[in-house]
Amino acid sequence: MSSPARTADVDVDVLIVGAGLSGIGTAWHVRTYCPDRSFAILEARDAIGGTWDLFRYPGIRSDSDMYTLGYSFEPWTSDKAIADGPSILAYVNKVADKHNLRRHIRFGHKVVAAAFDRTTARWTVEVQAGGERRTLTCRWLHMGTGYYDYSTAHMPDFAGKERFAGTFFHAQFWPEDLDYRGKRVIVIGSGATAVTIVPEMAKAGAAHVTMLQRSPTYMVSRPAIDKVANGLRGLFGDRASYGLVRWRNVLMQMAFFQLSRRRPAVMKKMIRKGLMKELPPDYEIGTHFTPSYNPWDQRMCLVPDADLFAAIRAGQVEVVTDHVDEFVPEGIRLKSGRMLEADVIVAATGLKLQLMSDIAVTVDGAPRKLSGAMTYKGMMFAGVPNLSYSFGYTNASWTLKADLSSYYLCRLLNHLKVSGRSIAVPEPDSEVKPQAFLDFTSGYVQRAKDILPVQGDRAPWKLHQNYVADLALLRYGKVEDGVMRFEGTRERVPPSPTLVGEPA
Structure with missing residues (x-):
């Protein structure tokens, strides 16, 4: 050749x-x-x-x-x-x-x-x-x-994945013609990709979406629209307001990170308090939203307008914390023995x-x-x-x-x-x-x-x-x-x- x-x-x-x-x-x-x-x-x-x-x-x-x-x-x-x-x-x-x-x-x-x-x-x-x-x-x-x-994403070697009768793919390579309306969906992962996909699929008509995670991730909510920034733009114009808001956000990010590293217990309490406001009163925050590591030992997930938590409250989304045992034709069997049935499985398992x-x-x-x-x-x-x-x-x-x-x-x-x-x-x-x-x-x-x-x-x-x-x-x-x-x-x-x- x-x-x-x-x-x-x-x-x-x-x-x-x-x-x-x-x-x-x-x-x-x-x-x-x-x-x-x-x-x-x-x-x-x-x-x-x-x-x-x-x-x-x-x-x-x-x-x-x-x-x-x-x-x-x-x-x-x-x-x-x-x-x-x-x-x-x-x-x-x-x-x-x-x-x-x-x-x-x-x-x-x-x-x-x-x-x-x-x-x-x-x-x-x-x-x-x-x-x-x-x-x-x-x-x-x-x-x-x-x-x-x-060209390549991180895909764990799931046992039996070839036996699954539905559609299975990695989120990095999303099929253009995928129709998941009215279908049961499992999204494997708990990082930024999963946290984005899960509420969006629920909103777009999936019958039910399960976010399957091996371990939890720290998540914080903030509004998608910054009213203060938009107000400043009206007062000072695009360029001056942009500089002001940019520096405000930089300093806030730095303070948040430093507090996480120096006072992790305080940050954990703050995050938990925010979750308690967004999730049902009897929700198992300790199981599904309390990681074993300290805040900012890994990147924190942003939940704009609390959309994931709203989907959980509405019953459209379930978070399951468990390990995959194997894929079966109907979906996924977990290490706990529980069966999750699905028509579509999305691996949001990392880069x-x-x-x-x-x-x-x-x-x-x-x-x-x-x-x-x-x-x-x-x-x-x-x-x-x-x-x-x-x-x-x-x-x-x-x-x-x-x-x-x-x-x-x-x-x-x-x-x-x-x-x-x-x-x-x-x-x-x-x-x-x-x-x-x-x-x-x-x-x-x-x-x-x-x-x-x-x-x-x-x-x-x-x-x-x-x-x-x-x-x-x-x-x-x-x-x-x-x-x-x-x-x-x-x-x-x-x-x-x-x-x-x-x-x-």
Whole structure:
């Protein structure tokens, strides 16, 4: 079998991989703060939006408010703070079109390998596109591809699943023609996906929906519409009110997280009190909504407008806490011996994490394994030149960190140009002790421990998971911090109105 043909392609200053929320945000930053730099965006799929275009399950929505999940530079103006997937997808497309970014996207381009050569100070990036193997070169490579596998999801090996007589699938691959009206549904899982799907299917006409979970998840309710934010928008306009509400929500998220970590017993009581207001008086909260871990040891589930709890009160939804013994033609037999009958079974059993889209990376001809590598400022790897990536917060909105990372990238690119250098590489530090990349006990994180990088025990190698700390480090901290090493030579360019050393 012959290998795909190779064709030469163009050379750009910055190559961004991924046209989702992260990639479009990075492209805006490069266009705005590095206006003299050429850039292109590679997207493996045929549409903008990433996650928000891929997932099609009922009720798909944000699990963060849009005042922090939205971009810092583009106010969210919809009435709903907890937005549905199509609205978020429209928002990302609006940004791409408003700022003329779509023309820079090459759709159907899947990156398979990237090699850096110090002698030319360039990455050679191999992509698969339309049956051909193409080569692009760039001075800087930025990965905005997220952190999970679009082609594969986590699916436990359920005994007897082939015997089930109904319809069974993973939520990540929702069938477009599925009709579940009047049918009995089991959704396996208790994370954000299950908590979204279950009330939506009940609302849309399923005869009955069972949320089957092995163990409970912490859940909190909040209104989908932020009346205060909408009121401020009427008073101060879109941009000023957006900034005010964004900072209010950031500080509230930080306070909530810190209280959870420092006073977990207090937070448990607060969460239980909220559940007692929403669930029937005799409901077994201890069985179905009291996890064995502390709040924010795993990501907390958001229930907008208490829709899940309303469906439970109405008898449309039942939560069952048990383990699957086996699938049978009629449904699922549980370890307890109970039988759950179903026409449709949905596995909302989690994501499969993927680092940097599993591309093969080499530096000066030597393969570089990024799993286990030390991360710098949560966006670069020790010893790997001119490579950055977007990775958001686990305890707050993804875009908060992605925005800061993109901003720092522009500071770094402009510093290289002003200083007459061509290469920036974080210097490995043998005194820094490695720590787990994510301090989370969630199943999807634990399953991916072997493929994730590591963080250090001190800045700038440590992940703060704190927006204020990262704001100080990435927006205002020194670029020449004694850790980042600058190499290579090129013509020095003095600062000018169109090329600033640090973007304002």
